Amino acid sequence: MTSPQQILEHTFGYTEFRGPQRQVIDTLMSGRDALVLMPTGGGKSLCYQIPALARPGCGVVVSPLIALMQDQVEALQAAGVRAAFLNSSLPFDEAQNIETALLHGELDLLYLAPERLLQPRTLGLLQRVELSLFAIDEAHCVSQWGHDFRADYLQLNCLHEQFPRVPRIALTATADQRTREEIARRLDLEGAEHFVSSFDRPNIQYRIAQKNNPRRQLLQFLRDEQQDNAGIVYCLSRSKVENTADWLRQQGFNALPYHAGLPADVRADHQRRFLREDGVIVVATIAFGMGIDKPDVRFVAHLDLPKSVEAYYQETGRAGRDGEASTTLLLYGLEDVVKLGQMAAGSEGSEEHKRQERNRLNAMLGLCEITSCRRQALLRYFAEELPQPCGNCDTCLQPPQTWDGTQAAAKLLSCVYRTGQRFGAAHVIDVLRGSENEKVRKFGHDKVSTYGIGTEYTANEWRAVVRQLVVRGYLEVEGEFQNLRLTEACRPLLRGEESVELRTLPPSAKASRGESRSGAAAADIDPADEPLWQALRACRKQLAEDKGVPPYVIFHDATLRGMVAAKPQSREALLAVSGIGDSKLEKFGDAFLAVLRDFAPASTL
Structure with a gap:
């Protein structure tokens, strides 16, 4: 298959491209470069995965985190794609086998960390093979103005110099105008076509409240609205992460800490449990979550103020990647303002850098204190106008006095x-x-x-x-x-x-609409279909455990919901459900059809 449309349908199980996906793919297919800004959950990965499969050679993806590579490679392999990654987690002989497969033309996609890619040995290896494209994921890491700066990204302009005929695509979910310009300049992408999608995530409800006994506020939020849901709680310091996770466990929640000070094996285990178990809450510093593909994160809570609107957008964007209703809660106080101001003033950057950091902090504070629609203000920060108030943020649902x-x-x-x-x-x-x-x-x-x-x-x-x-x-x-x-x-x-x-200081209250829910209700399942919904989830969980992958690698909730709605009784009918491609039908179709037939009325069998 060399047609992008064929690959979309048969490999990934979708019938239509979304937003600018097709235009981005056509740009790469013709050998031109692209800079893509697309919100989390908007389908950025397909923009480079499909042309990498459609063009001759292997696509090389630069990715900043080992966990992100593993997530994406597992999902691609489940879809029948010849994908692999090279990073420090692999034993020597396994890395050698992957390099051999690359040299023999047996890989469609290879994921590399920037520091691995930039090694002379790796660059020499890539010179010996046919390459379809370079994809630079999380491209905001190149920006020294950004919140996830990675020094290795600054050297990635060498790809343009050493592989001038290989098209490149840089992708990010978060970048204001200054950061976009810096990405283009530092990666030699000034001549690239720019594709800027809407930053709006209408399924996310934004709530921001002043701290007034924040533990009590968080506990009320979790017990009233997020029981049994997966989510992330962000804290500014490692000690606060540990203390908050301990306290949540005492309250009966399955909470795990995650920060850079924990041993690597503990971090990896906690991340694995978050991805594969239901209802896990990770309490973390911003070291956690960049690019995490888990689609069913139902909430993100901040117990401290993010240092910029970009950081806030990026971190809250980890909720609701599947498009389902999700909620974010930010609790902030004067002490946060002081602490972040001191951090900015005490940084080693230039006076210009410190001034910009302070401006970013002021913009974040402005978002907290406004009395108008938060989504309109958030989008305006990214130079996008929302004509009407969103109706799905706290200031719209409960206008502040x-x-x-x-x-x-x-x-x-x-x-x-x-x-x-x-x-x-x-x-x-x-x-x-x-x-x-x-x-x-x-x-x-x-x-x-x-x-x-x-x-x-x-x-x-x-x-x-x-x-x-x-x-x-x-x-x-x-x-x-x-x-x-x-x-x-x-x-x-x-x-x-x-x-x-x-x-006015508002009384604590539940949102009047758009509340997050759990179980079948969150997926808008008819109560009569709940036993089928739970049986399909159980089937997915068992298959995921057998294969050692997160459940969403088998199928997303949206695909299970499609099965509940259509109740297919044949392989042909199952293939028509969105999210099921040829490879997944072959691997998992019979198991899910067995469940569907168990619940089918006798007249349909």
Whole structure:
């Protein structure tokens, strides 16, 4: 088969291309280069896998993570594709066998880490074989402005120099205009055709809330909406990852920690369990998940603020790759703002780099504090306009209340000034609320004019005021002790020339629509068909265990749902279900037909 359409139908089991897939494939088929921005779950992999099969030679895929390579190669092999990977996890003799297969023209796709590809020995090996294309996956790793920077990616421009006749495709799910330009420049892809799909993931519900006992907030979210679902909980530090995973296990959840400080075999085992077992929650730093192909992640929760909108989009994008309804929850507080600001200020980058990092952090804070549709703001960051509010984010589902915070802001700013602009938020709030603690008396702040003028608000409400004034630029946080200082921007407000609307602290509440669900309900299965649905899932799980692969490598949930809807009773009818190609029909068809026939009405047999 050399036709892309034939390969799509018979190898991958789909009848139609999505979005710009066909145009990207045609570009590579004609020997031209491409730069592709497509959201997670949008079908980026087919953009290079199909032309690699259709063109003569072997396609080489540059991939940043061993786990990602293994995921994709397992899925390709299940579809009957001659695919392999070369990385440090392989024994010497197995690596030798793969190299021999490459030299003999017995591979269609070979996955390599950038550091492996750049070795002179590997480049020499590739010079000896016919190559169909180079695919550079997770291409945002080339950008020093990005959140997953990998130094090895900077040297990949050598592919253009050493293999000038081999078409190249760079792919990423996340890149603002600056990052796109850097990808094109560093990879010598200025002449490539650019394909930018919509960044919108309408199946994901975005929720962002201020921290107010975050463990209680997370627990309510999991118990009310995500029972038995697979998901990821992101934390900023390794210690918080460990503590949160331990606490979730105590609450009865199957939670596993994942961070770079764990032994490699432990990380690999936890990732394997996440991919292959049902209902596992991984608590992780951002070291986890880049490019993970698990399609049925139903939620992503952040217990700390991501450092940029790109990072937030990339990490939340790991939910709902199968297109099913999924939910993201971000909990943030002033301490996150301070910590990330200090990290940016203390980095080894240039002053320009630090300024850009601060700008990115401010954009992330802006997304948190807005009172309008979050999806519109998120897409606008990537230069895409959504004409109407989405109806599937927290600010659309439960429009936030605002209040005239002018007087409260003036009180707080005055108190910061009266206490010398050298104390943190907690102390300033104590003074405002008339606390009689020792520290207030020690510094004589029970004598200042702002002492006790803020008793109408709780400490939690004052913290929300502080956070919003920091985000809006009226206050800044400085030094090791996170001291509050006034900025020039606060002068008009203090002089009564400006007013400010602040977001009201919302009561904790469940979303009124779009809630994530578990089991058959999540897949919109008729209750009468639930026994068949569960039997098909059990069949898939057994086959996956027998072959040592994740269940989704056998079939995605969407394919099982297609079986439930069509109830095929023959191989020909089963082949018509989306996601079933020739190879999978041959390997797995009889097992699933047996289940389907067990549940078929007697009149159809």
